[in-house]
Amino acid sequence: DTAVSQTPKYLVTQMGNDKSIKCEQNLGHDTMYWYKQDSKKFLKIMFSYNNKELIINETVPNRFSPKSPDKAHLNLHINSLELGDSAVYFCASRRGQGSTEAFFGQGTRLTVV
Amino acid sequence: GQNIDQPTEMTATEGAIVQINCTYQTSGFNGLFWYQQHAGEAPTFLSYNVLDGLEEKGRFSSFLSRSKGYSYLLLKELQMKDSASYLCAVNTGFQKLVFGTGTRLLVSP
Numbered sequence: 498d499t500a501v502s503q504t505p506k507y508l509v510t511q512m513g514n515d516k517s518i519k520c521e522q523n524l525g526h527d528t529m530y531w532y533k534q535d536s537k538k539f540l541k542i543m544f545s546y547n548n549k550e551l552i553i554n555e556t557v558p559n560r561f562s563p564k565s566p567d568k569a570h571l572n573l574h575i576n577s578l579e580l581g582d583s584a585v586y587f588c589a590s591r592r593g594q595g596s597t598e599a600f601f602g603q604g605t606r607l608t609v610v
Numbered sequence: 611g612q613n614i615d616q617p618t619e620m621t622a623t624e625g626a627i628v629q630i631n632c633t634y635q636t637s638g639f640n641g642l643f644w645y646q647q648h649a650g651e652a653p654t655f656l657s658y659n660v661l662d663g664l665e666e667k668g669r670f671s672s673f674l675s676r677s678k679g680y681s682y683l684l685l686k687e688l689q690m691k692d693s694a695s696y697l698c699a700v701n702t703g704f705q706k707l708v709f710g711t712g713t714r715l716l717v718s719p
Contacts, residue, residue, distance in 0.1 A: 540709040601652035
């Protein structure tokens, strides 16, 4: 069973469209994240939720709206897509904090044309 | 702000030893992680340090000096499959895991 799963794996869409990426973890973790990895492979934190509550919002444009219906799911909705949104988006989850490592989903490669 | 710096790229030969450095200046510190990421795949956990010193795990070891804001990942007996990106990440507190710039390692025969 996949621990952290994201859908879709690939997403190609036109500028101006609205799209969503879904993430689910079956590890029983309390904390979930969204990261953006650009073409230079820099992994930048976007959001973090703990038990469905938003705890980190890293000055991401408000076109990006995360939603956590329960602690096993964290979805990312993006409005009015722009060319610069093209990247790989990774979901991750973690139990609490401190010494526990984060587990990553396989990533969603978003291409905006 | 958070600064976590790594060399962009390194090359090494199969069977050799390579050391990948990470220096950090962060608003908080609650541990440092190393991750490996193969092209087109997700990052996977390698090691964790929260106290000063060396942690050994098979062919991989990681070192931390909190007073110097410095860590390194040591890879021994390099294999071709070790060609990947290596990411240093600092837990800055409040469950915030901030990643460094990443180092792409190329292992040649």
